[in-house]
Amino acid sequence: MPIDFYYTLGSSPCNSVRLLAKALKLDLNMKMIDFAKQEHLSPAYLKINPLHTVPAISDDGFVVAESRAILSYLVEKYGKDDSLYPKDPKKRAVVNQRLYFDISTLYGNFASYYYPVFSTGKVGAESYLTKLQEAYQVLDKFLDGQNWVAGNNLTIADISLTASVTAMQAVGFDVSKYPNVTKWLGNMKKLAGYDEIIVKGNELLKAYFDSKKK
Numbered sequence: 001m002p003i004d005f006y007y008t009l010g011s012s013p014c015n016s017v018r019l020l021a022k023a024l025k026l027d028l029n030m031k032m033i034d035f036a037k038q039e040h041l042s043p044a045y046l047k048i049n050p051l052h053t054v055p056a057i058s059d060d061g062f063v064v065a066e067s068r069a070i071l072s073y074l075v076e077k078y079g080k081d082d083s084l085y086p087k088d089p090k091k092r093a094v095v096n097q098r099l100y101f102d103i104s105t106l107y108g109n110f111a112s113y114y115y116p117v118f119s120t121g122k123v124g125a126e127s128y129l130t131k132l133q134e135a136y137q138v139l140d141k142f143l144d145g146q147n148w149v150a151g152n153n154l155t156i157a158d159i160s161l162t163a164s165v166t167a168m169q170a171v172g173f174d175v176s177k178y179p180n181v182t183k184w185l186g187n188m189k190k191l192a193g194y195d196e197i198i199v200k201g202n203e204l205l206k207a208y209f210d211s212k213k214k
Contacts, residue, residue, distance in 0.1 A: 002029035004058040006048065010204035012107075012167035013067035014055040015197050016160045020071050022193035023159075024078050067163075068099045071156040084156050095150045098142065098157035106135045107164045114171050114209070121214030132168075136178050139165075143180035147187055154191075162188045163198065170202035171209045 005021075005028040007014035021028050033039045033054050040052040049056040049065040056065040059077070064070050075085040086092050113128035123129070139161070142149050150157040165185065169175050176182055188194065 001060055002027040004029045004031055006031050006033050006045070006054055006056040006058075008033050008035055008054050010201055010208055011054055012163040012201070012205070015167075015201045016067050016163035017055050017057070017070050017074070018197045019163065019191065019193055020074055020084075020156060020159050022197065023084070023191065024074060026074065026078055068103055068156075068160055071099075071160060075156055083153055084159075086151075086155070091151055095155045095157045098150045098155075099160055101135075101138070102157070102161050102164055106132070106139065106161070109135055110164065110168050110173070114168075114173075117171075117209060117213050121212055132173070136175070136181065140178040140180045143184050147184065149184070158184075158188060159191075162191075166198050166202055167205055170206040 003021075003026060005017065007018070007030065009032065018028070033045060039045060040054070046052055048058060048063055051065060053065065055067050055070060056063060057070055057074075059073075064073050072085055075082075079085065085095060109128050109132040113124045113132055116122060116124045139149070146152070148154055148158050149161055162185070165175060165181065175185070
């Protein structure tokens with residue numbers, strides 16, 4: 001039975017779930033939420049996700065929102081093994097730390113600096129850009145001497161961070177200053193569905209961002 005997937009075009013958190021679903025060969029029943037029409041505030045969607053954010057999934061009636069929680073759930077239920085989200089407590093702790101780093105530090109500062117463009121036409125305070133640059137220095141250190149962000153193989157932390165980092169590239173953040181991040185992205189571009197999901201999704205994000213920027 002397909003998993004209902006609530007998403008919007010150009011959303012990097014939505015892109016991360018789609019990329020994982022591709023890796024797991026899962027069938028998603030795509031249900032686009034049009035924010036321009038305020039579908040995210042409809043009673044029907046608020047019943048699914050009171051936070052009125054995307055993505056969200058309904059797996060045979062079981063609802064999960066927040067992309068990183070969705071990634072964890074999908075691997076634990078549908079993964080053929082635990083390589084993408086290891087069961088070993090120490091290895092899992094590293095993956096979790098990278099996921100929390102993504103949502104709170106990297107993506108958090110990205111949103112604080114770039115997202116004001118969508119409502120005001122201008123970026124946020126310069127201090128958020130400084131914090132974002134510092135976050136990239138940390139990410140570059142995470143990747144020092146290894147190909148993946150959380151150990152010796154691809155995990156959901158790589159998938160989540162790839163969606164975030166490429167979205168930042170799309171709106172103009174210069175990732176090339178961080179050599180380990182740049183090399184890692186080269187590996188991630190080989191994933192199945194990267195062009196279809198990440199590249200096309202970020203093209204839409206860039207177009208929308210450029211249309212709002214003053």
